[in-house]
Amino acid sequence: MTAQGTKTAFRPPEPRLSETEFLGLAERLPDWSLEYLAGGTLIFMPPTDPLTSRRNSLIVHRLTAWADPVASVVSGPDGGFLLPDGSRMAPDAAWFSLPRFEAAQLPGVRFPVFAPEFVVELRSPSDRRRGLEDKMESWIANGVQLGWLIDPIDRAVTLYRPDRDPEVRSDPGEVPGEGPLVGFILSMDRILS
Secondary structure, three states, X not given: OEEEOOEEEEOOOOOOOOHHHHHHHHHHOOOOEEEEOOOOOEEEEOOOOHHHHHHHHHHHHHHHHHOOOOOEEEEOOOOOEEOOOOOEEOOOEEEEEHHHHHXXXXXXOOOOEOOOOXXXXXXXXXXXXXXXXXXXXXXXXXXXXXXXXXXXXXXXXXXXXXXXXXXXXXXXXXXXXXXXXXXXXXXXXXXXX
């Protein structure tokens, strides 16, 4: 096991965990959030601090207020995804098409192989920026169309898109959506401060 800030990484002896094994491990560790990377590394994350949680709640709330509740889904940091490369990750916020998700579902499988169209990762005081940048690149490599890394520490938002270099916006007052999120505008009020 290696410590990374308040996160801990562990590579189990088995290179792949089944859905049942992963969920069983999560059940035994109810106070931790777990992610499972494509190479087999498990990431254990304790709860975050109240101010980061507040920022995340604002992001999820603002995205939910914009989204069409019939045709799309917004999930928060407790919503995980099984990605095409085999990793199991949970963004701080995600938006995806409900019909697209329903088409991916399989009988008896809780987590179908599926990448949301849009994800947000929010940097907390204990997060290393490089680790979040790697995670954002993994989201895009697995089919996410748009990702935002929101960094209150550096007061910046970095946009990730397929086949483009990340774009850093310093201290923006708002960030407009594009691609799958056309029409959404995220006010940075109380998120970057």
